[in-house]
Amino acid sequence: MKKSLFPFFVITLLCATAAYAQRGPEWLKNAVIYHIYPSSFQDSDGDGIGDLEGIRSRLDYVKACGFNTIWLSPVFESPFEDGGYDITDYYKVDPRFGTNTQLVELIRDAHAKGIRICLDLVAGHTSDKHPWFRQSRSADTNLQYSDYYIWSDSKSSLPTKKFVKSDAPRNGNFLKNYFEVQPALNYGYAHPDPDEPWQQGYDDPGPRAVRQEIRNIMAFWMDKGVDGFRCDMAMLVPIEFWNETSLRLRRVKPDLFMLAEAEERNLVLSCISNRCDHAFDTAVSESARYQNTVHIAQILCHV
Numbered sequence: 001m002k003k004s005l006f007p008f009f010v011i012t013l014l015c016a017t018a019a020y021a022q023r024g025p026e027w028l029k030n031a032v033i034y035h036i037y038p039s040s041f042q043d044s045d046g047d048g049i050g051d052l053e054g055i056r057s058r059l060d061y062v063k064a065c066g067f068n069t070i071w072l073s074p075v076f077e078s079p080f081e082d083g084g085y086d087i088t089d090y091y092k093v094d095p096r097f098g099t100n101t102q103l104v105e106l107i108r109d110a111h112a113k114g115i116r117i118c119l120d121l122v123a124g125h126t127s128d129k130h131p132w133f134r135q136s137r138s139a140d141t142n143l144q145y146s147d148y149y150i151w152s153d154s155k156s157s158l159p160t161k162k163f164v165k166s167d168a169p170r171n172g173n174f175l176k177n178y179f180e181v182q183p184a185l186n187y188g189y190a191h192p193d194p195d196e197p198w199q200q201g202y203d204d205p206g207p208r209a210v211r212q213e214i215r216n217i218m219a220f221w222m223d224k225g226v227d228g229f230r231c232d233m234a235m236l237v238p239i240e241f242w243n244e245t246s247l248r249l250r251r252v253k254p255d256l257f258m259l260a261e262a263e264e265r266n267l268v269l270s271c272i273s274n275r276c277d278h279a280f281d282t283a284v285s286e287s288a289r290y291q292n293t294v295h296i297a298q299i300l301c302h303v
Contacts, residue, residue: 025255034067086127125177137168147206228257
């Protein structure tokens, strides 16, 4: 059986703020986080793609390197047009990586070795092949998922540069979050512009349903033993949602870990300020320029 292990980056996160010591679960103070991109980590079945069983077989190696927490890049069902950050089913592990049962077994074995597991939560968008989005493309705008995404009010309307011209039966164009295959989920607008009828309010039914759906996804995986989430592109999701979600979920799991991705210094600062005090334990900018806010040590490990 052929196995391969590629060099990869692991990230140690040490918050450089005094507030860090007063926030977050107690275990986070001594956490050393190892980031794994599953596809290129360890292949257990010889198909050339890393998988959950491969990761499980290397837990002793991870521990021997001095790490006590693993952050997994997305393992959910996806067409992989953006490395798994384009999800079609948040409740199912992609077959290339294994099964839900194998993820539970990985979590169980990791915990037995004193290692925590955090998943990558892509909360700002889905794949354009997700069943939610496919239904929202319908000409009938009164279906369950019609308002899960942000659509302009006509085919001729492209309100911003982030709107994608659509060939859907629906009379409108959709807002992308990053790539065109990643339609933005609809969290609503705190102050909708009356001149922009496509903007729904934060408390409208569609945005409320989206927020509850994301919380359901988090609770689903927490029930299976997940210790926390790295929140992809967290800065593009309303902070009100993160605050509310963190408070709700930590009533069930007080030691839940939430890590915010932020790519600009001011956004990193906002994610570890009092404004987000109840939401994120820390934030990571994946640019070494912002080491004055969060120190990031990138270590290239070899077997």
